[in-house]
């Protein structure tokens with residue numbers, strides 16, 4: 001699984017718990033902490049299956065543009081990757097920054113798992129409520145393992 005670095009601290013341990021192999025894909029200050037699709041591409045191998053995208057981002061605060069997400073979508077389609085799109089900060093943007101849902105990009109509905117959380121959106125941290133939007137064939141095994 002391609003994991004952004006810097007990224008939310010739980011990503012790498014969760015991949016390990018699921019017997020996956022996290023592969024760090026650095027995001028650089030010089031690119032305003034946004035992923036560069038060509039650079040991400042250089043970390044993809046024949047074994048790559050999943051990619052985490054997190055915008056708005058914790059910890060960097062980067063909000064990926066439409067073009068950033070379009071490039072990552074194109075990459076995911078070309079390399080047949082499932083994308084876990086962590087959008088828990090979707091309602092917390094400032095100034096001109098605009099959030100785009102990755103599943104709204106062409107042909108991404110079938111390969112994006114969009115994650116949201118009541119903790120952030122409604123300041124309901126103690127309730128531990130999250131939601132996931134994804135295709136039925138992906139959500140069915142998730143239900144079985146919970």
Ligand SMILES: Cc1ncc(COP(=O)(O)O)c(C=O)c1O
Pocket residue numbers: 008054057058086088117118119120125128129130
């Ligand atoms: C990027 C990101 N994703 C997911 C979570 C998890 O949110 P929660 O466990 O509060 O639902 C957090 C919490 O800090 C986060 O920063």
